[in-house]
Amino acid sequence: MHVLPLHRRVVALIFPLIIGGIAVLTTPTFFEVGLPWWPLLILGLPGLLSLLICYEYWNAAIGFDSEQLHFRSVGYQVTAPWQRVSERITDGKVSLYVEACEPRYRWWLWIMQSALHVFMPHRSRYAHGLMALIPLYWFASAPDGAVMQDFRKYSGNRVGSADKLSAMPDLAELQNAAIRSIAHDVINLQDGEWEDREWRYLAVDHEVLVADGRRSSTQAKVIAQRPGAELEELGFRLSPESKAHLLALRGAMAEVDGKIWTILDMTVDHSGEYDFTFGYGAPPRLNGDLLHSPLTGLLERYRKARSK
Structure with missing residues (x-):
């Protein structure tokens, strides 16, 4: 599996840093008004979620074998045979589209998607559809780098254009x-x-x-x-x-x-x-x-x- 280049992986740190920054700025005020536990009550769950997102973004990866494409992203995974994969090029950036995509959700994203489907079903379907598009260019640091070489090697002539x-x-x-x-x-x-x-x-x-x-x-x-x-x-x-x-x-x-x-x-x-x-x-x-x-x-x- 190929992971993101370092300059993209460090973006993952933004999520816990935002929550941590809010905690640092607001906690003294809560202590002053006699509510020392409120920062934990308010920011505890978002903080845990930010750490989950950070971990999964840091470990996002793409891989190929002779039969399938494998993609691991934040909260879900996609595995698809090459016959269902098509290639798209926008401004020189290569993305892959998976037809009839069925992502496998992590437990926490499954809970969020289920809740979204109940209250905002159109948004849930839209988010599900976006998971069919895989940004190959995120992982490919060069047109002739290891990622693109493996992609061309294993996909062969089985990947169509958009x-x-x-x-x-x-x-x-x-x-x-x-x-x-x-x-x-x-x-x-x-x-x-x-x-x-x-x-x-x-x-x-x-x-x-x-x-x-x-x-x-x-x-x-x-x-x-x-x-x-x-x-x-x-x-x-x-x-x-x-x-x-x-x-x-x-x-x-x-x-x-x-x-x-x-x-x-x-x-x-x-x-x-x-x-x-x-x-x-x-x-x-x-x-x-x-x-x-x-x-x-x-x-x-x-x-x-x-x-x-």
Whole structure:
């Protein structure tokens, strides 16, 4: 396993130093007012957590073998076969994306994630999605260093690029994967909590720049309903996993027909019917038209279509 370079590892010391600094500054005041145990009560648990984070950050590591990628980070581990790993390069920095990532949590992060899932499920899902992205450049001090040499040696030709996840793309399966992921995202509302709603219809307008696919603009809305209540039109967020699925679809389509779409309009009905429409012109919002909102009035159009 390769650990972080020293200049990155020392960042781990920041966490206990912050708690220690707060304790040093506040403890005399608590003693003066006759509350000597309060610093321990207030800062004890955060202090222990900061030491845990410090220890795990210091010991973060990445490793490779002929079958799998191994990554150990703060509070979780990821192990994935090379067939599910794709490579991304941003500003010359190499990261790895693990498709269908299932991190193994440490006990303390599992408790925190479980609590977050109860009170803020959309944030919990978002955090889970971020764990699929592994910053290889954190560990690689040089393009030809030991980390990159081992990575190239063991990954071979089995790691795809961000826009090319398989040699023979199955466009239907890639579309279905995107639909499944986005259907799970509807609970990540822009405002409020999902609670007991059920979704009936969703629509996504997704813009991507041709150059690299990393700049995007998304509008996503869902028509949902509480039991016995009226239909609602709600905005929701796409997870990093869903955006990765859309990029995978974009890359596979470009491989098949040589054209790179810049605009995706997608609708999905709860019955299973769906529609994908692709545009190849300049994406409006990414080119300055910030008021471009093709999903405005979605609920009215939905009702009108169902009344026919």
